[in-house]
Amino acid sequence: MSKIKVAVIGCGSIAKHRHIPEYAANENVELVAFCDIVIERAQEYAQKYGARAYADYKELLAAEKPDAVSICLPNHLHAPASIAAAEAGAHVLVEKPMAGSKEEGEAMIEAARKNNVFLMVAHNQRLMPPHVKAKEILESGVLGKVLTFRTSFGHPGPEGWSVDGRNSWFFDKPQAIMGAMGDLGVHKSDLIRHLLGDEVAEVSAFISTLHKEGTEVDDNATCILRMKSGAIGTLVASWTYYRGEDNSTVLWCENGVMKIGTDPVDQVIVELRDGTTQRYNVGEIATNEKQTTSGIIDEFVNCLVTNTPPRISGEEGLKSLNVILAAFESQATGRTVKL
Missing domain, CATH: 3.30.360.10 (Dihydrodipicolinate Reductase; domain 2)
Structure with missing residues (x-):
């Protein structure tokens, strides 16, 4: 089976300590791209994992067409980045809180549904x-x-x-x-x-x-x-x-x-x-x-490998x-x- 191409959007502490090392340890994953507004952060991981670095997530989504993404950005960007990723056909794992408002959360759930991709919230x-x-x-x-x-x-x-x-x-x-x-x-x-x-x-x-x-x-x-x-x-x-x-x-x-x-x-x-x-x-x-x-990355990857909708879904994230x-x-x- 070919590996799942994953991009990590946002290279701060949660990406550094949880998402990136846990993806790297998962045999089903190939880390293909990293994105951070501070491009040096993305470049550091890109170099380490033989991937590419971006400062703009829209550019990354268009160029890389990843199978899945982790959204590790500041809270106000969770909804726009998740929606953009879903529209680019990528499965989405978004950090908590999934959004800043009920309306944003609903828009994220709808984008995932419409584009037939999974949306999971990192409630570890x-x-x-x-x-x-x-x-x-x-x-x-x-x-x-x-x-x-x-x-x-x-x-x-x-x-x-x-x-x-x-x-x-x-x-x-x-x-x-x-x-x-x-x-x-x-x-x-x-x-x-x-x-x-x-x-x-x-x-x-x-x-x-x-x-x-x-x-x-x-x-x-x-x-x-x-x-x-x-x-x-x-x-x-x-x-x-x-x-x-x-x-x-x-x-x-x-x-x-x-x-x-x-x-x-x-x-x-x-x-x-x-x-x-x-x-x-x-x-x-x-x-x-x-x-x-955290268990979150393995859970997310397992959903993709087995094509099983995530238990910690967008709907669950929104209720919380x-x-x-x-x-x-x-x-x-x-x-x-x-x-």
């Missing part, structure tokens, strides 16, 4: 071993119904992560559209929907810029969610966890509690009402400091984004927003 939390294990345990029924929950994602912010440090697009509202909520919050709205197999019905949120100076994007958010099942819980996103990064989720259920990512050794702990405890050491949740394979957009609406209006 679903594929991390502790979350895979947690889903399995929930589906076994041992814990019964989830009643309440908290899910949180906080770290010191993009300064230490982004290739541009403090000058990163992450802090520029026109490019980022949203801050910690788009960076971290949307991961958790996706995770909680996935784990519970449920949709968010209502959101109330407090969203602020508490500590990052010289930016208009949010650095903290605390949201209260009510699920369609009636379960209620909190979702927290923060760029000001300067010590004690947190990527944990706790689910209180009819028959006990499940703690995910709260223990340094056992990533999933189930404590049942009958006094028994089960501990699972299944591999870590990836963090900025400890990069582990809509929770975050509802939270911003709640902050703006001071009301609870129904989805």
Whole structure:
């Protein structure tokens, strides 16, 4: 079988740490082109992988006609670049948040459908071993119904992560559209929907810029969610966890509690009402400091090889984004927003 020709559009940190090395490690892939507005970044990878470098993604799409692309650009470019790629006949893997608005997300889904290509959103939390294990345990029924929950994602912010440090697009509202909520919050709205197999019905949120100076994007958010099942819980996103990064989720259920990512050794702990405890050491949740394979690239490539529509589809990405957009609406209006 001939290899899948892949182009990576945007050569910042997420491409550097996840997309590029994971494509390079996949035997079904040939990296054919890289694109970055800072052409030197694209050239560096092009040289390393025997590919070509571009500063303009439209030029790349026209010249290379790739089979698939990863969109690793600033948030405001996710929709236009994804739509352009779909129209060029390429399958699309787009970073989260998939778009800046519901309308953009819908336009991306429509472009993929119309051009008969796959659209997948890089919600890697679903594929991390502790979350895979947690889903399995929930589906076994041992814990019964989830009643309440908290899910949180906080770290010191993009300064230490982004290739541009403090000058990163992450802090520029026109490019980022949203801050910690788009960076971290949307991961958790996706995770909680996935784990519970449920949709968010209502959101109330407090969203602020508490500590990052010289930016208009949010650095903290605390949201209260009510699920369609009636379960209620909190979702927290923060760029000001300067010590004690947190990527944990706790689910209180009819028959006990499940703690995910709260223990340094056992990533999933189930404590049942009958006094028994089960501990699972299944591999870590990836963090900025400890990069582990995200699983996203292999999942995407497998969809292409087997011609199977992605589980983490554009539709799924949009449902997770809509929770975050509802939270911003709640902050703006001071009301609870129904989805």
